[in-house]
Amino acid sequence: MNGDGVIEENVAQQETHDTQNTHTPQAxxxxxxxxxxxRFSAEELHEKRAAANGKAVAVTRAGWDEEKELNPESSLSTSITPPSVQEEDDLIVYYLSQIRPICNLFQFPENVEATAMTYMKRVYLANSVVDLHPKRVMLTSLFLATKTVNTPISAADFAKYVGKGKISAESILDIEFLISQNLRFEFATxxxxxxxxxxxxxxxxxxxxxxxxxxxxxxxxxxxxxxxxxxxxxxxxxxxxxxxxxxxxxxxxxxxxxxxxxxxxxxxxxxxxxxxxxxxxxxxxxxxxRGGLKKEAVQDIDKRLKLWQDPSKVEGTAMYKKKQEQAEQEDYEKRAKRQLEVERSNYDGESVFGEALPALKRSRTNEGVEEEQEQEQEQNGSQQVKQEI
CATH class of the missing domain: 1.10.472.10 (Cyclin-like)
Incomplete structure (x- = not known):
C-alpha cells in the first residue's frame, strides 16, 4: 500500500484552494x-489491522490458559500458529472475490457489489477474522448492501439461493446490527x-x-x-x-x-x-x-482459523459451559429485577392515595356539650321531684 501522506497533502491543497476562492463550489x-x-494512510491501515489481529490472538491465548485451569485434560494446544495479518488479508480478499459471482447470480447492479465490498473492508478495520469469520461478514454485508442501495431481497430468498439450503436467514441477520455498528451506521458509499x-x-x-x-x-x-x-x-x-x-x-x-x-x-x-x-x-x-489466492491456500488458513478459536465459543469446553452458566445467571438476575419492578409498580398503583386511614372518633362541639349538660340537669331535677313526692 503506497501513497503515504497523500491524504494529508490532498486535504491541505483543498483547504488552500477553498481559502483562495471561497465561492468555488465544494465537491x-x-x-x-x-x-x-x-480515509487513512497506508501506515494507519497496517496499524489497525495489526492491532485487531494482536487483540484477537491475545484474547484467545488468555482463554486457553483459563480453559487449562478449569479442565487440565483439555485438548486445546497453544502450539497452533495463529493467522498472521497477511494471512487474514488473504482470507478477506478471497471472500471479497466471492461477492461478484453472487451478484451475478442475482443479477444485482454493480453498485450493490461495490457497496458490499466497501462494508466488508470497513468491518475489518477494527475486527479480526478470528472474531468474525469472513464468510459470515461477506454474506451479511452483501445482504445489507441490497437494502442500502435500494435493491431489496428477502433474507429467506437470499439465504435459499446463496447457501443452497445450508445457510439460514437467521445466520445472515444475526450479525447485521453488529456490522451496522462497525459501519457507524454510515451506509452511503x-x-x-x-x-x-x-x-x-x-x-x-x-x-x-x-x-x-x-x-x-x-x-x-x-x-x-x-x-x-x-x-x-x-x-x-x-x-x-x-x-x-x-x-x-x-x-x-x-x-x-x-x-x-x-x-x-x-x-x-x-x-x-x-x-x-x-x-x-x-x-x-x-x-x-500475485496471481490471485489459490483455494488450497485459503483452505489451509481457514482450517487453522477454526482451530484457533476462543474456547468460550467452542461447545463442550469448560469455558463454554462457564460462559453459559454466567449468561443464565445474568438472565435470572434480570428477570428477578424486572419482576421486582412489576411488583413495585402494582403496589404503587393500588396505594396511589396512600394507606387506608384508621376510623376517627367523632368530635363534640360546644353546643353538643351544653345540650348534654341541660339533659343531665333535667334528669337530676326529675329525680329530686320523685324523692320529694
Whole structure:
C-alpha cells in the first residue's frame, strides 16, 4: 500500500484552494462520511489491522490458559500458529472475490457489489477474522448492501439461493446490527466506477475526442481494473476520482493526459495528484502480480482459523459451559429485577392515595356539650321531684 501522506497533502491543497476562492463550489464527496471518516494512510491501515489481529490472538491465548485451569485434560494446544495479518488479508480478499459471482447470480447492479465490498473492508478495520469469520461478514454485508442501495431481497430468498439450503436467514441477520455498528451506521458509499463513468462521459465531449469505438474499448478495460482495485485497500486511501484516473492511466495514458489538459484549459481544473494516481497503479499491479489466492491456500488458513478459536465459543469446553452458566445467571438476575419492578409498580398503583386511614372518633362541639349538660340537669331535677313526692 503506497501513497503515504497523500491524504494529508490532498486535504491541505483543498483547504488552500477553498481559502483562495471561497465561492468555488465544494465537491459532494468532500461532504460525505466516506471522506471524513473512512480515509487513512497506508501506515494507519497496517496499524489497525495489526492491532485487531494482536487483540484477537491475545484474547484467545488468555482463554486457553483459563480453559487449562478449569479442565487440565483439555485438548486445546497453544502450539497452533495463529493467522498472521497477511494471512487474514488473504482470507478477506478471497471472500471479497466471492461477492461478484453472487451478484451475478442475482443479477444485482454493480453498485450493490461495490457497496458490499466497501462494508466488508470497513468491518475489518477494527475486527479480526478470528472474531468474525469472513464468510459470515461477506454474506451479511452483501445482504445489507441490497437494502442500502435500494435493491431489496428477502433474507429467506437470499439465504435459499446463496447457501443452497445450508445457510439460514437467521445466520445472515444475526450479525447485521453488529456490522451496522462497525459501519457507524454510515451506509452511503462513493464507489470509483461512478467516477470512471463521469470521466468517460466527459471524454466524449472533448473537441479532439477519440472515436466512440476507442473510448468504449478504453472504458471497458477501465471497468475491469476498477473491479480489481476493489480487492485492494485503495478506496480506504484514495478518492474515487483518483482511483478512476489511475485505471485510465493504466489503459491509455496518452488519452488521460489529453483529457487532463482539456479540463485545465477549458474549465480551469487543477492538476491531479500524481502521487495518488501512481499509488493506485502500484496497488493494482501488486495485486495482479500475485496471481490471485489459490483455494488450497485459503483452505489451509481457514482450517487453522477454526482451530484457533476462543474456547468460550467452542461447545463442550469448560469455558463454554462457564460462559453459559454466567449468561443464565445474568438472565435470572434480570428477570428477578424486572419482576421486582412489576411488583413495585402494582403496589404503587393500588396505594396511589396512600394507606387506608384508621376510623376517627367523632368530635363534640360546644353546643353538643351544653345540650348534654341541660339533659343531665333535667334528669337530676326529675329525680329530686320523685324523692320529694
Amino acid at each position: 459532494i464527496y468532500h461532504d460525505s462520511s466516506q471522506y471524513r471518516h473512512w 462513493h464507489p470509483a466506477h461512478r467516477a470512471a463513468w463521469g470521466i468517460y462521459l466527459d471524454m466524449q465531449t472533448m473537441a479532439s475526442r477519440q472515436s466512440q469505438q476507442v473510448l468504449d474499448g478504453v472504458y471497458a478495460e477501465v471497468r475491469q481494473l476498477i473491479r480489481v482495485s476493489r480487492l485492494t485497500y485503495a478506496e480506504l486511501i484514495y478518492s474515487p476520482s483518483q482511483i478512476a484516473l489511475g485505471c485510465f492511466s493504466m489503459v491509455n495514458k496518452g488519452l488521460l493526459d489529453e483529457y487532463v489538459g482539456w479540463k485545465k484549459t477549458e474549465f480551469g481544473a487543477e492538476e491531479p495528484n500524481a502521487n495518488a494516481v501512481e499509488g493506485v497503479v502500484n496497488l493494482i499491479n501488486i495485486h495482479k502480480s
